[in-house]
Amino acid sequence: MIGDKCLSGRLCAYGKANVTPVQGRTATSPSDEERETGSSAAARLLAVGRAVPRPPGVRPPRRPRLWFEILLIAASYWLYSLVRNAVPTRRVQAFRNADWVWRTEHGLGIAVERVVNHAADSVTWLIIGMNYYYATLHFVVTVLVLVWLYRRQPGRYAPARLALFLTTGAALLGYYFFPLAPPRLMPGGRFVDTVVVHHTWGSMASGNLASMSNQYAAMPSIHIGWSLWCGLCLALLARPVWVRVAGLLYPLLTLTVIVSTANHFWLDAVGGALCLGLGTAVAYLWYGALPHRLPRHPSRAVPVAARAGARRGTSGTACAGAAGPAGATVAALRPPQPAARGAGRPAGRGNGRR
Template sequence: MTAHDAALTREESVARAHAVGEVLIGLALFALYLLVAKLPEAPRAHAARAHGESLYALERALHLDVEPPLNAWLADQSVLRTLANYEYAITYVASALALLVWLYLRHPERYRTARTAFVLLNVIAIACFALYPVMPPRLMPDLGFLDTVRLGGTWGSWGSPLVEHADRFAALPSLHMAWTLWVGVELARVKAHRSVQAINTVHIVVTCYVIMATANHFLLDAVAAVPLVAVSVYAAERLVRPSAERVRAPDAFFLAVETERAPQHTGGVIMLDTSAEPVHRADLIRIVAERMDRLPRFRQRPDGAGRWRRPVWREQAVLDWDWHVTELHVTGMDGLREVIARVQAEPFPRDRPLWRILLVRGAEPGRTAVVFLMHHVVADGVGVVAQATALMEPPQDPAPAGPPRGRLRTALTAAVGTAIGLGQLAADVAPPARLPAAGTPERRFGTLRLPLDLVRDVARRHGVRVTDVVLCAVAGGLHRVARPGGDERGTCRVAVPLMMRAPGGAMEGNHTSAVMVDLPIGAMAEPARLADIARRGTVLRSGTRALAAWFVMRQAARLMPVPLHARFARAAYSERFLQGIVSSLPGPGGPLRLAGAPLAAVYPVVPLAPGAPLAVAALGVSRELCFGVSLDPGLVDDADALTAAIGDVIEDLRTAPDTETPAPRT
């Protein structure tokens, strides 16, 4: 999927008016034109003749009467005369309609404004035709003009018997010139390819020549089209507010599920090595302000939610920097974890962009923590990592797209996989019993850092994947320190997010699916637990359940009425269907710096699903695997106990006998 295709997956219906409505607008405009054309012709003819003669007299006085020689020369050129007649009749209509369709399909954000300008210029012109009719030169042969259509008998052209119903006194202003000029303005506004704009420039010049050489217009008719287009475009820009981007269904999902007890902001704790030079709050504010153009959600907030409509992204005129970027002092890592746990328990206010940066000093000697948080409506975990990385140096290039694949084959494969996955989801048994939870906003937060090579070595030796090792470590850790829970089979169900983001796609938005895995948390040897999880984890690698879940999140949810979608989200993302979230996230590649300070570690921060007591994420950074553990205190009161148990499980797996299984991909 290209970046353009990804952009078109957004809520484009906000910018595009309904096609039927657009056709009705066009028909109404044409009906208005016909209404003026049906006015009594006799009194209009006398006024139109007088106005035409006055216009021609003004041109002669100004020495602008270039029409007679142009008309006389063209009348003697049989082939060119016919071509000019058809150019006059066809090309201005074709170019305008082609532009409208192209804007409607490819530039919906500009379509409404362009269409409004087009309607305005036609309404103003029709009013001029009604109030100030002007006879075209071709109807005044006594002034020396020749009607090239009548002269050549050009069938179907303007002025031929086929279109005798047209308004014969609609010369000032020239709609032919107005339409072609309007096309040029809109092509420039959307930055169309230079070759396209060059072709349209030629079309404008040719049209200007043709309307005079065919004796359909005076030069001043063409000149009058310039202010007409300018006024229409200027008015449209002020009448039509830019179409606000509506919050996509997968993103609105997290607005619907959020409660006072389950805030939904995600992010990470970025540990910076500031032993050489400190990082100041002013540095972070400067960096964010400088790169705001690359991070649109930093200046937007969801606004205007109604019962039947999703909110839209609104620009925030003034940012509350005192809230968005805050500096704190703590004592040791325990103090830092308490700060994160406290912030996790506080929902973000909806009256401002949904992001925060906390600069925390005192966690470790020579280290400064930057807590980077964004609401889940803004982005998923991978998107948050990408947005945080966008504030760092050196700049990171987008992930390269994969090899091209046949669209038909890809679509058929995805459709079959989705259908199979939907059947698998429908056949899944009821989830295990719930883990204990206090059900309050209070949180516990823990961190753990392990050598990435160690975890990869464990996975390689046991013939599993790194994700399987992470799941096993969480399951074994729960068995060792969690309060009694789980069902009689000794399992708990967790959601494992899987990235569905197109390579090089936009950083904002949620592009992850989730597959449920039942973790064995009963008593067993850790190698046996790992083997069991690897077997259960085949659902992560088959892809069918992920495709089905993504289809529901993205396509089915988009078609649901907003109230139904909100109820679905609250039902699906709760303790009734999952007891936790366990995520293994790809980290940024290569060494990075923030405000000049090198990254030492990054601990992910993942919100709890409503009623679910556990959220664990592992992120690979600088050859280390950094864990962030968020807990409901009803499950484990001491997060450090669980992180220590996770580390002990991985150590047990490291020292366990090798498993004779081929090494997997990690």
């Protein structure tokens, strides 16, 4: 590539230019060790530049700003709650859609939600724990993963956060265009509303808090969308093996909980996964790579733009300017050249000889 050839040519020209004749002798050039040090540093710089190739015009991630992220997350969750609860309550359509989903699952042979619901409800301590899980963990775990990404993976934070926000936006569209009653509200469905039966605190989907929440926003399941996002972030980006395993198990456990508490059908979980796929695809188009393919720190993506500029530039000394930060860094790596003997002295007759 033009940028690589130009960089190698400058390093070679540098080695040749350091042999300067002075009074029948030559000034010694930098040692081989110094030249190898400069070459290896330049090679590392090019390797960093090749790490994340992205097409022209694709936005590179930037280092997130804490105050902006806090305001953005708080405003987004407030807007999500407002829009979710402002969706028109279409009770008749919601129950009609629930019957259609239930019949479809029977046709597919996966309509086992009632069996799972009754089995979990028979173990009191288990179903109470699931009720609290459903009411709290989808929010708590998501916030914790966002904080972890912000602190430990700043170069991947913005693409991952964008995928999460787009997943939530897609879910809001589902609530509006496909109102769906959860299994626990189906008349004649013989499902157990576990929050009502066990008087569990925290869930806005049942009990005294039901009037504050849209009861027919079940498709898609945002619990599955968010838990899949958290699980993939941990499984792909975390280093400890146990954290990766926990990331893989988290969405599976969430799926068990939403079905055991009769808050969702299996197909609601499929809808949540599709929303995450849509959000991830848009984030990929915006940033040119999936979050786990981007550098851990945003500053490491800068040389890629410089290499793109070098391809459009010219050779020779103009390449240093076209290469941008890469050329400037290589120039900074160049050791100082020894001054020729007699340089800077006033010229006299016979170069100072009598």
